[in-house]
Amino acid sequence: MHSLALINEFLGQPPNASEHGYQIDHILEFCHWFMAALFFGWSAFFIYVLIRFRRGRNPVADHEGVTSGISTHLEFAVVLIEAVLLVGFAVPLWAKRVNQFPDTADAILVHAIGQQFNWNFHLPGPDGTFGRRDVNLVTNSNPLGLDPNDPASKDDIVVLGELHVPVNRSVIIELSSKDVIHNFALVNMRIAQDAIPGSIIPMWFKPIKTGTYEVICGQLCGLGHYGMKGSLVVDSPADYQAWLKERAELSGQQQAPPPTQRPPGEPPPGPTPGTVPPPGGGSNEQRGGR
Numbered sequence: 001m002h003s004l005a006l007i008n009e010f011l012g013q014p015p016n017a018s019e020h021g022y023q024i025d026h027i028l029e030f031c032h033w034f035m036a037a038l039f040f041g042w043s044a045f046f047i048y049v050l051i052r053f054r055r056g057r058n059p060v061a062d063h064e065g066v067t068s069g070i071s072t073h074l075e076f077a078v079v080l081i082e083a084v085l086l087v088g089f090a091v092p093l094w095a096k097r098v099n100q101f102p103d104t105a106d107a108i109l110v111h112a113i114g115q116q117f118n119w120n121f122h123l124p125g126p127d128g129t130f131g132r133r134d135v136n137l138v139t140n141s142n143p144l145g146l147d148p149n150d151p152a153s154k155d156d157i158v159v160l161g162e163l164h165v166p167v168n169r170s171v172i173i174e175l176s177s178k179d180v181i182h183n184f185a186l187v188n189m190r191i192a193q194d195a196i197p198g199s200i201i202p203m204w205f206k207p208i209k210t211g212t213y214e215v216i217c218g219q220l221c222g223l224g225h226y227g228m229k230g231s232l233v234v235d236s237p238a239d240y241q242a243w244l245k246e247r248a249e250l251s252g253q254q255q256a257p258p259p260t261q262r263p264p265g266e267p268p269p270g271p272t273p274g275t276v277p278p279p280g281g282g283s284n285e286q287r288g289g290r
């Protein structure tokens with residue numbers, strides 16, 4: 001890329017894949033170089049002071065103190081640079097993220113719902129309308145509490161852990177949480193946002209490179225926090241359509257009649273004879289062992 005990317009790479013920053021990410025990277029790079037300059041500058045000054053004002057040379061304390069104005073000018077310059085960084089770069093960049101959302105007409109809108117310890121994604125399906133969700137309807141097989149009686153929910157797509165989005169389209173994610181505070185962190189997209197129970201918080205980014213990227217939880221949310229990972233797959237438009245089609249077919253299968261509606265005479269559902277349930281009960285099998 002360019003020479004300033006040295007520190008970001010050294011600190012393990014993965015490559016940027018979003019439209020606005022280079023701006024974040026520039027600020028990070030500049031801040032790190034600035035902090036490095038301050039660190040070496042102040043360290044040198046500290047060592048100078050230790051030698052210059054040693055006891056052997058100054059047996060009696062001087063009550064006048066420093067008379068030169070150099071340190072005042074230096075400190076003023078540091079404050080000025082920091083103010084320009086904050087007011088001139090950081091705040092405008094942040095304001096654009098939170099105030100200037102893309103037009104929903106051509107953006108992809110997805111709901112992401114955090115739970116200990118997974119990310120659920122809810123897509124509106126072909127009708128473009130999100131079905132009603134009700135916390136009272138949440139079960140193991142209906143992790144988001146989607147209302148089956150709402151016509152808009154019939155074609156909705158619910159996926160666990162893996163979200164696909166098309167490249168070069170803005171993505172708006174409306175974040176919420178089922179339990180505690182999580183943080184939806186897309187490091188490659190240079191964006192992160194807290195998911196707070198009881199709130200729906202939007203965030204947006206525009207992926208510009210296809211590939212598979214990590215979704216992590218950026219807030220310590222419990223014992224399984226370390227494993228709260230998912231993936232964001234940025235597809236070509238054709239691959240994205242294929243994924244949508246596949247997911248729509250799969251969610252059609254999920255709407256098969258529930259076990260209580262089995263034909264008369266058929267045995268009730270239960271563990272397959274001869275199998276041993278795993279320790280701790282087998283009710284979480286559907287969640288997959290990510």
Ligand SMILES: [Cu+2]
Binds near residue numbers: 117181217219220221
């Ligand atoms: Cu979490």
